[in-house]
Amino acid sequence: MKIKIGLFGAGTIGSGVIRIIREKYPDLEIVGVVDKFYKEKKDLLSGIPTSDDFAFLLDNPSVDVFVELMGGVEAPLYVAREALERKKTFITANKALLAKHGYALFEKAREKGVHIGYEAAVAGAIPIIHNLKYIFKNDTILSLQGILNGTSNYILTTMRKEHRDYREVLAEAQKLGLAEADPTLDINGMDAAHKLTILAALVTGQWFSVEQIPVTGIDHIELVDIQWAEKMGYRIRLVGKIERKNTGSAPEVLLSVEPILIGRKHFLWDIEMENNAILLQTEYSQSHMLVGKGAGSLPTAFSVVTDIINYGALDKFPGDNATASMNPVEETFTYGEIGSMESLENEFYLRLEVYDQPGVLAQIASILGNEGISIMTVHQEPEYKDKEKKIVDLVILTHRALRRSMNAALASIRKMEFVAGKSITLPIKET
């Protein structure tokens, strides 16, 4: 059973796919590679027909499986549509493509009776897509939370461990191939939001607009926040979350990507560096956690190869209807609305850069008090951030409060004259 592969993109992940297939899979044959820079990759691509023209592969009728690992959105969308049009399996690691155009692409795949493989698009080597489709769908998933972006987790971990600055660590991550040349989507949380949209579709059967997810990245977090968190027994993680909330009549789905302070007993405490993790709470099996590499050439390529093996033959030799029902071509989704997080309650970490003058704390306490928020602890940095202007960091932990209240308090505080610069707030989760 030979499966013939047309590969678009021989970059970090693509070269990993080529290597794994060469070393381990004589039955998988790469019949062609399209890459913009194919002329500069002679060693890697030796023995494989190459081109920079999409038609070169798309018009090769011997291809069973099209694999898209180019990055970007428009070109991959073209390849995806053309592949599905030809009733061929389409496999991609492209979360932005699926988050934006997944609804239409899955509809087309269903119509054409073929699979889209996208294991590599979410959480690198962790087989979360497969497990949601074939295992966890048999339970009722109450919530999912995950560290879904290896780059930002690498940055947060390294800042904490080595007491180093954000910019410096980011530059290092880029050198190590753990961050893209343009890391914007990793650090502003959008990459995690793309992945969350895909996971939410599998968990709820609903397709959510990625633009409507409340997303906070890690680009505003400073070394001082990480160090304050550590002193108080917390670590900062960028967490994507899906939660089903039964409010009155219809169940609401809450989606969010935000950095949170997690306590020592939280399951994500030990998920460090470029590792990803996904934690599920379910009705019957109670809890599951999957941990693995969220980035890197070979780990991500492994998920691509798994999809090629699991879907390639299935689409090439479709079984009868009954068997096909056990190997569902993509599900039908409906469009969903994201519920509001305003009525969620959390403890909060709050850091304010303020002018060191009498009465500041009293005024802050009064604003918080007016919103019904009570203070648990207050810390003031012993040293000035700016000696001349007498600016200090004030760090406050609050008791449980509504997000709505904290947002309102923060808006009031930001208008005060004593606020000299940043004011950041992060929710706290002990477990």
Added chain:
Amino acid sequence: MKIKIGLFGAGTIGSGVIRIIREKYPDLEIVGVVDKFYKEKKDLLSGIPTSDDFAFLLDNPSVDVFVELMGGVEAPLYVAREALERKKTFITANKALLAKHGYALFEKAREKGVHIGYEAAVAGAIPIIHNLKYIFKNDTILSLQGILNGTSNYILTTMRKEHRDYREVLAEAQKLGLAEADPTLDINGMDAAHKLTILAALVTGQWFSVEQIPVTGIDHIELVDIQWAEKMGYRIRLVGKIERKNTGSAPEVLLSVEPILIGRKHFLWDIEMENNAILLQTEYSQSHMLVGKGAGSLPTAFSVVTDIINYGALDKFPGDNATASMNPVEETFTYGEIGSMESLENEFYLRLEVYDQPGVLAQIASILGNEGISIMTVHQEPEYKDKEKKIVDLVILTHRALRRSMNAALASIRKMEFVAGKSITLPIKET
């Protein structure tokens, strides 16, 4: 697509299966239950035809899937053979059955072209069997280690957290349904060894004799060991391990079940109570960890239901050959030999109950030194274990040493007159 189920055994797991199917799966129909005590379970079994006679179900031709949740080995073996003979899917949570008779049963299943589902037999709710068969088999697994027995992990955790005695905690676990009335196999490590045999077959393609696995349980571990470990920054876990070692020509497979001291950075550090965890090191995807409930009615029943769904329809409506190759009926196994652990190196924890007399430590140090083992630290309990006989606990941590050397040293030490009682040794793994 209605799947008809014949259920043998309506105990802890069986009642969970009945509940999940009733609440969530109108397409799964339990057409009959065989249970020794069916007359005492009228509420649970209301509306379901019941009997205590195996033939009542085996001779019902409408059954698609036979589910065996009785426990024991001989009766389940009979049911398994009869089910496979009738070309019906056979699903079981019975690790002892598979560890002892798996080779022949899988051969029969292959011959008859049906599946054996055994997700619930290993690590409760964790879908490790499915993931090994459909995902991780695409990589090369270098090692697997796991906490495979929820009962013993519950006992070890509770002893540490509540400073309570082994017997007391075991009795509590039995009351909570986390330990069987006869917990022998849980605490002597054999239950974990049964599971390890099944995992090793999937990881290596070889079937190993469970009697040949070096197995140590937790029944000799005292509260004092757990407390010493904690003082020194360790926790004790009962770990099952599969390791592939390239020694010269042929790769050796090492299998073991033993309590080990793990360090703070070890991935199994936080796996507490009745949770199970499996940690894989692989060639391409590098590392995976799966965590979930290892015991309990609903979590284990969830795995049974998943097998019913995933294999029931597949066997009832077998697809064509090509599709079947993607859903392999059980693999062909060969018999394997277990390699020797004698040449492995570890740091060791060593606790000796000795008479408090001069020169004891010098003699121990000399025996260890003769075997090339050097001491890292020595602690002596400040209080006598037995005041009259002046017996104290001596706790020694060693530097890395061969297991062969430690075994030899221990044999010599045990012959010495100053040894008053127990002498136990546990390997240490920092990560």
